[in-house]
Amino acid sequence: MSGEKVYMAGCEWLEKGTFPPYLNSTNFALIAKGDSQTIMKDWRLIALYNIVYKMVVKVLANKLKCVLDKFISTSQSTFVPGRSILDNALVAIKLIHFMKAKTKGAQGDVVLNS
Secondary structure, three states: OOHHHHHHHHHHHHHHOOOOHHHHOEEEEEEEOOOOOOOHHHEEEEEEEOHHHHHHHHHHHHHHOOOHHHHOOOOOHHHOOOOOHHHHHHHHHHHHHHHHHOOOOOOOOOOOOO
């Protein structure tokens, strides 16, 4: 596909909000890992996306970077720069440790994930 066609596909996506149907197709290939393949773990799945699709998605992701933090909850920390998924894991670990270590009190404690 020529550079002009890539540009036109990107402009169509920006104007209409839809991809041309041929861009959203993906081929999958199984690559053998070793000499003999007897179970599924012996194969590696490779997804072969259309390069124009990858380029348009990258443009969209870059355009959304500046506003993502306004639309994504603070509990969804992986998708926003400056936040770490480990923050949520550390809080969960501390809560569970507290609940396991608690030896006094008549009330039970519960951890909820929303």
